[in-house]
Amino acid sequence: MVKIMKSANYFGWHPGPFPQINWAPYHKILTNRTVTVCLMILGVMVMLSFLAPLITPYDPNAIDLKSSLQSPSVDHPLGTDHLGRDVLSRLLYGAKTSFLISLSVVVFALSLGIILGGAAGYFGGLADEILSRVIDIFLSFPGIIFALALIGALGSSVLNLIIALGLVHWASYARLMRGQVLSVKNNDYVSSARVIGASDRRILIKHILPNALAPVIVLATLDMGHVILSAAALSFLGLGIPPSVPEWGSMLNAGKEFMRTAPYLTIFPGLALTITVVLFSLLGDGFREILDPESEVMGLGAA
Amino acid sequence: MALLEVSHLDVGFNTQLGSVQAVNDVSFQIKKGETLGLIGESGSGKSVIGMSLLRLLPMNACVKGEAFFEGKDLLTMKEKDLQKIRGERISFIPQNPTASLNPLLKNGLQVSEVFERKGHSKENSWKSALKVMERLMIRDPGLSAKKYPHQLSGGMRQRLVAGIALSLQPELVIADEPTKGLDSLTRGKTIEFFKHLEGDEDRAMLLITHDLDLAYEICDRLAVLYAGEIVEMGPAGELMDLPSHPYTRGLIKSLPKNGLIPLEGRSPSLLELPGGCYFGERCCHHKKECSCKHPQLKNSGAWQTRCHLN
Numbered sequence: 001m002v003k004i005m006k007s008a009n010y011f012g013w014h015p016g017p018f019p020q021i022n023w024a025p026y027h028k029i030l031t032n033r034t035v036t037v038c039l040m041i042l043g044v045m046v047m048l049s050f051l052a053p054l055i056t057p058y059d060p061n062a063i064d065l066k067s068s069l070q071s072p073s074v075d076h077p078l079g080t081d082h083l084g085r086d087v088l089s090r091l092l093y094g095a096k097t098s099f100l101i102s103l104s105v106v107v108f109a110l111s112l113g114i115i116l117g118g119a120a121g122y123f124g125g126l127a128d129e130i131l132s133r134v135i136d137i138f139l140s141f142p143g144i145i146f147a148l149a150l151i152g153a154l155g156s157s158v159l160n161l162i163i164a165l166g167l168v169h170w171a172s173y174a175r176l177m178r179g180q181v182l183s184v185k186n187n188d189y190v191s192s193a194r195v196i197g198a199s200d201r202r203i204l205i206k207h208i209l210p211n212a213l214a215p216v217i218v219l220a221t222l223d224m225g226h227v228i229l230s231a232a233a234l235s236f237l238g239l240g241i242p243p244s245v246p247e248w249g250s251m252l253n254a255g256k257e258f259m260r261t262a263p264y265l266t267i268f269p270g271l272a273l274t275i276t277v278v279l280f281s282l283l284g285d286g287f288r289e290i291l292d293p294e295s296e297v298m299g300l301g302a303a
Numbered sequence: 304m305a306l307l308e309v310s311h312l313d314v315g316f317n318t319q320l321g322s323v324q325a326v327n328d329v330s331f332q333i334k335k336g337e338t339l340g341l342i343g344e345s346g347s348g349k350s351v352i353g354m355s356l357l358r359l360l361p362m363n364a365c366v367k368g369e370a371f372f373e374g375k376d377l378l379t380m381k382e383k384d385l386q387k388i389r390g391e392r393i394s395f396i397p398q399n400p401t402a403s404l405n406p407l408l409k410n411g412l413q414v415s416e417v418f419e420r421k422g423h424s425k426e427n428s429w430k431s432a433l434k435v436m437e438r439l440m441i442r443d444p445g446l447s448a449k450k451y452p453h454q455l456s457g458g459m460r461q462r463l464v465a466g467i468a469l470s471l472q473p474e475l476v477i478a479d480e481p482t483k484g485l486d487s488l489t490r491g492k493t494i495e496f497f498k499h500l501e502g503d504e505d506r507a508m509l510l511i512t513h514d515l516d517l518a519y520e521i522c523d524r525l526a527v528l529y530a531g532e533i534v535e536m537g538p539a540g541e542l543m544d545l546p547s548h549p550y551t552r553g554l555i556k557s558l559p560k561n562g563l564i565p566l567e568g569r570s571p572s573l574l575e576l577p578g579g580c581y582f583g584e585r586c587c588h589h590k591k592e593c594s595c596k597h598p599q600l601k602n603s604g605a606w607q608t609r610c611h612l613n
Contacts, residue, residue, distance in 0.1 A: 188402035191359055195397070196417050196467060197390035206416070210407045 028290045035286035038279050045276065049095035058086035060093040060246045069262050079264045081254060087265065090246040091272055097247045098276070101162060102227040106220050108166035113173025114209075114216065120174070121181025121212075122204060132178070138171035144233060151239045161240030165230055169223060176219055180212035187211070214291035218284050225280030232273055248273050305332035306507050307356075307475055312368035314348070314355050314531075322365075323573045325351045327532040329368075333475065338501050338508040340522035340539065342515060342554070346570060348531040349511045350398060353477045356509075357395055358385060372475070390417060394468035396478040400460040404452035410463060411436070411448025417470045431470070439466040439496075458489035462496060469500070476500075477509045482517050490514075497521050515558055519543050524605075527551045530570050530581040537606040547608050549586045580611065588612055 029035055048055065058076075064084035072079045078087040120131035138146075150164035184190065185208055193207050232249030235241040241250060248269040255265030314326035326348040333339050341349045355366050356377055370377040372393065377385065389395075397403040404413055411432050418428035429448075436444035439462040452460060461481065468476055481497060482490045494517050501508065501521050512518050518525055519539060526536040527550065535548040546552045553566040568585040571577055577584070579594040586593065592611050600609045 188397055188399055189405040192395075192397050192403040192464070192467070193405070193416070195357060195359065195389055195395040196471075197386050197420055198416065199386075199420075202416075202420070206408070207405050211405065 032286050032290055034282050035290065038283040038286060042276075042279050042283070045095060045279075046099055049092055049099060052089065052092035052096065056086060056089040056092060058089045060085060060089040061244060062086075069258060071262070072264060078268050079262065081251070081262075081265055082258060087251075087268055090251055091248070091268055093246040094248045094251060094269070095272065095276075097241065097245055098228045098231060101158065101165075101231045101241075102224050104162045105165040105169060105227045105231070106223055108162060109169035109223070110173055110216070110220050112166065112170040114177050114213075116170070117174030117177030118181050118204065118209065118212070121178040122185060122200075122208065128178070131174070135171045135174045135178070138167070139175065141168075143168045144230060147230065147234060148237070148239065151234065156239055156242070158241055158245070161231060161234060164240070165227055165234075168230070169227065172223075173216055173219065176216055177212065180215060181208055184208050184212045215288075218288045218291065221287050222281055222284035225277035225284075228280075229273065229277055306335045306337075306373065307333040307509075308369075308371040309352075309356070310369050310371075312352065312355065312370065313366070314351050314360070315365045316361075317363045317365060321574055324576065325531050325573060326355070327530070327576075329528075329531075329533055331526055331533065331536065333507045333509060335474070336504045336507055337524065338510060338522045340510045340512060340518035340525045341528055342512060342518050342525055343528035344513060344554075344570065346573070347528040349513075349528055350479050352528075353395070353479050353509060353511045356477065357389055357393060358382075359395070390420070390468075390473070391471045392473050393475045393477065394471065394473040396465050396468045396476060396481060398479040398483055400457070400464040401452070403464050404460060406452060409449055409451060410455065413452070413463065414448075414467055414470060417467055421471065435466045435470045436463070439463065456489075457485055458492055461485065461489070461493055465496070465500075472506075474505065475507045475509065477511070479511045480513070481510075482512065482514045490517075493517075494520060515543070515554065527554070530576060531573060532581065532609065533600065533607070534582065534609045535607065536600075541606075547606075547613055548582075548610050549588055549612070550582050553585075580609075 029039075052060075062085060064080070066084065067076075067080055068082050068084040070076055070080045070084075076086050076088065078091065080086055081090070116131055117135070120128040120135075147161075147164040147168050150167060151160055154160040154163065190203060190207050193203050198206075228248075231240065232247070232252070235247045235249035236253045238250070238253065241247045243250060251269040252266055252273075255262070255269070258265055309332070310330040312326055312329040313324070316323045316325060329348075329352060331339060341352060343349050351360065351364075354360050355364070356370050358366075358378070360366065366378055368378065372388065375384075377388070377393075404410075408416075411429060414432035414435050415425070415428035418431045419425065423431065433444045433448055436448060441447050441459055441462060447455065447459070452463075455463065465478070465481070468478075478497070482493050485493060497510075497517070498521055500506070508521075510518065510522055522539040524537065525539045525542045526533050527542075527548065528534070529550050535542065535546065535551050542551065543555060546555055550566075553564075555561060556564045557566055566585060571581055571584070577594070579592075579596055580586070580598050583589055583593040590611060596611070598609045598611050600607045601613065
């Protein structure tokens with residue numbers, strides 16, 4: 001054993017007790033109880049949804065009319081629906097659908113909002129005027145109806161659902177980002193950067209963007225929950241997601257006819273939706289606390 | 304030839320109440336290696352002059368006149384050309400060091416950015432930044448460089464901001480109120496630091512301050528501003544010992560060590576300046592002539608005064 005250790009050292013490898021991880025940058029996240037708990041629960045949910053094939057023995061789409069509308073039992077912990085499909089499997093697979101759709105919508109809306117809102121705020125003048133009016137127009141539509149119309153025009157598919165919801169949501173990011181950039185760009189450190197000869201690009205990326213981003217990130221986190229809800233609402237109406245893909249909204253829709261005889265068909269997807277949205281809301285609040293520079297000094301290093 | 308030659312500089316701001324004339328017909332020169340101090344009370348247009356030279360004023364400012372830096376007019380040249388001069392040949396030490404540092408960038412990065420901008424690699428820039436910080440008398444530069452601005456003391460931030468401005472060895476430094484908001488101990492250190500800077504033969508400096516002691520210790524020449532115009536300009540020592548303009552005399556008398564005698568009255572509103580001498584109403588040597596005719600700057604050698612009495 002000693003020999004092996006020595007030969008390992010020979011190659012420059014020093015066996016230490018544990019690899020050193022620098023936790024300092026995550027100090028604020030780790031000490032905020034709301035955020036840690038929410039992140040842990042959401043992490044478990046995401047893991048469960050991605051490991052669904054290993055957890056449930058049933059195919060979420062396997063139709064078994066013999067065992068339709070069974071109440072929860074040992075074989076089917078959350079019961080079966082009117083086509084005999086296992087509700088737990090569909091719930092877990094549906095979580096994956098919801099998380100992925102929500103993530104893509106938020107990333108799409110966020111990038112569009114940051115770029116267009118940032119440009120409007122930074123360059124001002126005519127560009128700002130035009131972009132602001134476009135943002136106003138997008139904000140003046142009621143979200144779900146606008147998404148309905150878009151899916152109606154584009155056709156019903158997962159990609160179109162993402163595009164539609166993204167187009168509904170980007171304007172609120174753009175408006176927030178524009179306001180942030182407007183206030184940040186008047187800071188002295190921005191003119192200081194200009195004084196040392198920094199380019200527009202550098203000023204935008206290094207000095208304005210990082211300082212403007214905090215509230216936008218909070219909004220994005222809160223929106224993760226909202227988007228899951230909107231996607232569920234749309235698929236409840238039978239739009240966007242094809243019936244073969246398990247999804248919470250379409251599960252609610254399918255279960256609503258059996259509400260009296262088999263309430264578990266609506267209770268469990270409904271609970272899953274509620275819990276997820278609440279978790280994202282709490283997470284957003286937690287992030288706001290963390291990112292607020294006035295909330296307590298950073299616990300880094302010795303002052 | 305002078306390094307910087309400002310002539311007939313006028314700065315006005317268009318506001319809802321009308322045009323505010325912040326700087327009126329200001330002319331001065333700075334030779335290579337010389338330190339000129341702009342002194343005057345708050346609102347006399349000192350900072351506006353400094354900012355206008357690098358075109359840092361807000362959009363509603365209206366700047367007229369000429370400012371030749373090595374034969375090129377800073378006020379009319381293209382933004383692109385000016386951007387090359389900024390930081391590298393003329394740099395600016397801003398008034399408020401706390402607000403002038405990006406709160407999300409580590410101190411070292413704030414300094415190394417200057418070098419990165421010149422095309423140095425990240426590592427080299429970082430090394431140069433550490434060297435700059437060492438020269439700034441910052442204790443343990445390696446550790447301070449990894450901290451964020453809010454973890455530094457006010458004096459250190461002040462020196463860091465100065466260091467950023469000086470790191471590319473510019474020919475001219477515009478320092479905007481470097482002792483503003485500092486306690487007397489830090490102020491003393493800052494004065495020390497600027498004295499040390501002033502020793503550099505090649506570097507000219509335009510020092511904007513209302514701190515007369517600082518100006519006296521550091522500057523070669525002083526220009527006293529009142530209501531946006533130069534009322535007196537001359538060699539620092541003589542001007543402080545034997546001021547000829549009543550306003551300068553008043554300023555010097557108001558220093559604590561000279562008896563803390565305040566100047567009566569207030570400076571005129573820049574929205575509607577009086578017809579005669581701007582200082583006329585507060586002047587104890589007031590004559591009839593003072594309220595009807597605006598005095599012109601009179602030259603006598605290296606000395607210039609704007610007063611009917613002399």
